[in-house]
Amino acid sequence: MSVPFLDLPAQQARIADDLRRRIAAVLEHCQFILGPEVAELEAQLASFCGAAHCVAVSSGTDALQIALMAEGVGPGDAVFLPAFTYTATAEVPLLLGATPVFCDVDPRTFQLDPAQLAARIGQVRRAGRLRPRAVIGVDLFGQPADWPALRTIAAREHLFALDDCAQSFGASLHGERLGRAADATAVSFFPSKPLGAYGDGGALFTEDAARAALYRSLRTHGEGTTRYEVLRTGMNGRLDTLQAAILLSKLTVFADELAARERIAGRYDAELSGHLDIPARVPDATSAWAIYAVLLRDAGQRSRVQDGLRTAGVPSAIYYPRPLHHQPAYRDAHDGAALPVAEDVATRILALPIHPDLTEAHVALVCATLRANL
Numbered sequence: 001m002s003v004p005f006l007d008l009p010a011q012q013a014r015i016a017d018d019l020r021r022r023i024a025a026v027l028e029h030c031q032f033i034l035g036p037e038v039a040e041l042e043a044q045l046a047s048f049c050g051a052a053h054c055v056a057v058s059s060g061t062d063a064l065q066i067a068l069m070a071e072g073v074g075p076g077d078a079v080f081l082p083a084f085t086y087t088a089t090a091e092v093p094l095l096l097g098a099t100p101v102f103c104d105v106d107p108r109t110f111q112l113d114p115a116q117l118a119a120r121i122g123q124v125r126r127a128g129r130l131r132p133r134a135v136i137g138v139d140l141f142g143q144p145a146d147w148p149a150l151r152t153i154a155a156r157e158h159l160f161a162l163d164d165c166a167q168s169f170g171a172s173l174h175g176e177r178l179g180r181a182a183d184a185t186a187v188s189f190f191p192s193k194p195l196g197a198y199g200d201g202g203a204l205f206t207e208d209a210a211r212a213a214l215y216r217s218l219r220t221h222g223e224g225t226t227r228y229e230v231l232r233t234g235m236n237g238r239l240d241t242l243q244a245a246i247l248l249s250k251l252t253v254f255a256d257e258l259a260a261r262e263r264i265a266g267r268y269d270a271e272l273s274g275h276l277d278i279p280a281r282v283p284d285a286t287s288a289w290a291i292y293a294v295l296l297r298d299a300g301q302r303s304r305v306q307d308g309l310r311t312a313g314v315p316s317a318i319y320y321p322r323p324l325h326h327q328p329a330y331r332d333a334h335d336g337a338a339l340p341v342a343e344d345v346a347t348r349i350l351a352l353p354i355h356p357d358l359t360e361a362h363v364a365l366v367c368a369t370l371r372a373n374l
């Protein structure tokens, strides 16, 4: 038996008829850019998470970029973000000429640590070279960041609060789905995310009608009320109609898939707790379980475990092997602060397969192999 890390063919088989009907409808009307499926998807996504406005865009990265462009973030601005996240979170402020300020994370949940954020804002204000403008909180691995605490700090410091929810659409915090926890929320539909398209895609959510209108303008070259009026520098950042049609089909099974992921995470917990550090839960939250990541003792144990899993036909992955402030592309932008938790976690973390089509037998094999290699 070999265990798939992701199983997109199995998911496709479950929705095959609806998927084909949806794709055929697009081939029939041929409105490949901003066809009717895009608005239909925006309405369904907004209602799924309770947000007032949804604007579908070309990727999660472009969602982050459009959100920061709309605030006018640029040179001289400090954008605070966790050091332990995917590269796109730091790439976007740099593309706009702003400076990413890397912050340390919680040692158990790996989410941006509000106390570290507050301390880093204080350091930047005292240094006086950059203007604190925005914080990008990341809902890492499917779980929500501590939004009430992050928003309190953002409000006190007059910062724009952007939720990088690329991995975690479908998760909830204090009984509310993510999508309205920050001033704007960016989601990714990259194929391996919990709600994935068959190509690139993303969405922005906001409660603010003026921001939503700006996002619509920015995703189409900064257009005004007519197509040939250009009000601002924008980008080509639209979600295409075929991806919207595919996502509409996938949305019909998304809630069931979230429940399946939750069940599988519970099975992992039961088989692994007491043997190693299983994922700590964010209190009063649900996870979209994009990633189920355990912590090993050290880098040596992790590489032995990974080898043992590979030999048994079990794939695993390291998210993330290097904190962003140590990446060649970003270390020149970093002020040199030590971020010990992010640095330590990167040496010991390991992601196990998790997806809705993982069977009990798969989970049992992963866990028995892991335990035998500790």
Ligand SMILES: *Cc1c(COP(=O)(O)O)cnc(C)c1O
Binding pocket: 059, 060, 061, 062, 085, 086, 088, 089, 138, 164, 166, 167, 187, 188, 189, 190, 200, 201, 202
């Ligand atoms: C995947 C991801 C992104 C980027 O999304 P794309 O759709 O691939 O552009 C941004 N941030 C985080 C945390 C991600 O995991």
